[in-house]
Amino acid sequence: MQKKSHYGVPLERSDYLALEAHRHSCPPERFARWLEGFGRDRRLAIDLFSGAGGLSLGLQRAGWTLAAAVDHDERALETHRANFPGMSLNMDLGDPAERDRLEEILEPARGKIDLVAGGPPCQPFSRAGRSKIRSLIEEHGRDPHDRRKELWKAYLDVIERLQPRAVLMENVPDMGLSDDFVVLRVIEQRLEALGYAAELRLVDAWRYGVPQHRKRLILLARRDVECFDWPDALPEDQITTLRDAISDLPPLHAVATERVGARELRYSTPPEMQSDFAADMRKRTQKEKVWDHMTRRVRKDDWKIFNDMTSSSLYSDVDASLRRYKADQFTDKYKKLDWDDLSRTITAHIAKDGYWYIHPDQNRTLTVREAARIQTFPDRFRFAGTRSDAFRQIGNAVPPLLGRAAATALLPVKDQPANSGVQSRWSTVRKELTSWATNQRDNDSWHQLPKLSPLHAAVVAILSRTRIPSDRLGKLLESIRHESVLTDDVFKQLLADSPTASAAERTRRLSGLVDVPDAWAVGRSGELPSLLDLKPAETRLYHLLIGDDVLWTGQSALRVAARLNGSFSDRTNRMSDGRVDLVRLVGAGEDASLRMAALRLIGNTVCKVREPLCTACPLARFCEGRAGVAGEDLFTSAQDS
Incomplete structure (x- = not known):
């Protein structure tokens, strides 16, 4: 069934494919x-x-x-x-x-x-x-x-x-x-x-x-x-390129007044012209047929846009007279794919809009079969429902080759019990880390571990970027250890004990909350970062030290996690793989914040960038990277607090 639309081409609902x-x-x-x-x-x-x-x-x-x-x-x-x-x-x-x-x-x-x-x-x-x-x-x-x-x-x-x-x-x-x-x-x-x-x-x-x-x-x-x-x-x-994936499929002409592709087309590419990937996709399918090689009609103005684009073109490069969207809001509205590169991620959105997936040299968007190929579904795999149903199912799928x-x-x-249960290495590491961190609360490192009062956590967070050694910071905090409210006397004590001019300058940021008891109440601890205008990193450290479950991604903790995992995630992919390495050590539950803070403490005191003190590290016997870093300058990232 067709009907005219403001879209500029006849809109038709594709036939419904029923599968046995x-x-x-x-x-x-x-x-x-x-x-x-x-x-x-x-x-x-x-x-x-x-x-x-x-x-x-x-x-x-x-x-x-x-x-x-x-x-x-x-x-x-x-x-x-x-x-x-x-x-x-x-x-x-x-x-x-x-x-x-x-x-x-x-x-x-x-x-x-x-x-x-x-x-x-x-x-x-x-x-x-x-x-x-x-x-x-x-x-x-x-x-x-x-x-x-x-x-x-x-x-x-x-x-x-x-x-x-x-x-x-x-x-x-x-x-x-x-x-x-x-x-x-x-x-x-x-x-x-x-x-x-x-x-x-x-x-x-x-x-x-x-x-x-x-x-x-x-x-x-x-x-x-x-x-x-x-x-x-x-x-x-050795990537599988878009050319490897779909170039063997029959070419289609995209004209606004004609349907683009069909449920069934003739496949004639000889085996010697197929990539290894395409040959794999063709296994166990009918030799001379390809199914579901179809997509939407193309507007005349889109045909012109597609024809003038390259794989590096932005929407802002489109002739202004042809644009239907604001170029400053839709910078990547159209994307022509590159034969010699990977496709962009196929998502369920392709069911509604194919502009992100423009064929490299045919002025149209990807077909159902091409999208399925890019997701690594073989050609024998059919998708029930309409064309839009198929696109949505393909976009929502896990690529079979990844699966x-x-x-x-x-x-x-071989020769292992089928389902006997195991003791996870990482659960053992977390137990050791929890035990060590609990003991550290009774020594001079108490100020580096949760659960601190809001006052103590705020002071540590504000001074965290001053590079004050942990022992000197501990002495500063010791003078107010039994205080929970920032009175004028406490504020003056902090200023007097500040070991550097920079520390004193940062401490003055607390001045607006001197003699404001309600601000330091435990029940209002979540409001303090905004009241003190803490920076994002300071805010996360503050929340960690009051006992909130925060995955703190400072370089010191990431370094410990990377070494224990035998990886270089602290130097290469801190915010992705680095956090995954941290997850294994931090775990979940009421002691997660304690373990997280303990990793930060270890990184700042013993697991240093150069010449780590492995003999003093409570996790040394679990460390996969120990042999590689002891006495060697392999980790050159700058240490922070």
Whole structure:
């Protein structure tokens, strides 16, 4: 059906693709028989929040058989049901009663489910998602408590009920980066309490053959052995380019008055003209056919814009007479892809707007099949529903090649107990760190550890950038150790004891709250940073020292974490990989802030940039980088407090 629109081309809803169920698909009432038949003696997995099945396909390629997939999107489940064996269940896992029902359905497989995988819906955690939801709340009154953000609890609940040997969880990096990894630290600690060893990793999907920029958070856990051997990652000069991914597909002409592509087209590229990637994508599909190679019609003015663009063009470079959007607000509204580079990240937004994905030399946006290829879905994989349904399912999916790489790291280890439970190395490190930090509260380092009074925390935060040695700062704080309010006498004492002119100058920033008792009350501790106009780093340190759960990312703590992990994250990717290294040490719970502050203290006193005092470090026996740094100047980042 077509209708005219202000969009400038006829708008038509594509045909609906109905798919038949996989021949080894089964309904819940036949699951017990399925287990004794097709599922017998297979390594079984279930996929929660499965979508169309990107992660499921990765698991399958790594050696698992899908026993069940669960989602609340009927179009995605129709796709999953057509492409995989086992059950495809429509359930809202946010409902505890539905989780009870899932447990009942899976009862025949109790003890046989080897792996639980999934990616709890991530929209509220992504940058685009948060801004969109904030807009909906402000303009349309949407409930600000988005239940999707809590579905990780449902995911963890299912794991606790089934206790598989292995767990795989995938999400966008912002699930961790936006909230100091609080959710992931809680998940990791609860898994450890169940006998799992866990690994959190930030992964660039292109490192595993995915032809796009796509960074993902992967949480792996297993109960048989603490071993996570990922496949070898590709070096930077061996990326799978867009040309490798889609150049073998039939060219399409984009004219506003014609449909672009079709459900079924002839495929004629000879094998010798295919890249290795394309040859892999063509396996087990009909030799002379390609399906779903179709996209939207193109406006005449867009055709002209696309024709004049290069891969480096910005929207502001478009002829002003052709622009429909403000160039200062939509700097990257249009993006022409580069044959010899990675694609930009394929997201669900492609279902509504393909301007971010303009073909390198055909004046149109990407087709369904091209988007699927870039996500590493093979050509035999079909997507149920309309063209928009397919785009949305593809954009929401985990790239199967990334899923395969992560799942490979969870394969059983020969001659190891199947599901006996393990003692995680990192849980042991955290116990040692907690014990050491607790003891430090009784010596001269008390002022560097939570839980300080608001007064003491504010003084330390304000003086944190003065480079005053910890022992001298301790002497300054000792003179007011038993004070909790900044009286005029206390203020004068601090000024008199300031060891440097810079310290005295910074201390004067407290003057506005002298003899204001209410400002220093514990119940108002959260207001102090704004009352004192603390800088962002000072504010985070203040909150850490009063006992708030803050992932403090100063260089000293990052250095300790990097060395213990045997990495260089403190020098290369501080705010991403560096924070992941910190997470393993900090953990969750009431002592998280104590461990975090202790890492900062260790970095400032013994784990120094040059000639670290490893013999005085409470974590030396766990340090993977100890041999490399002792007596050698390998870590050249500037030390800070």
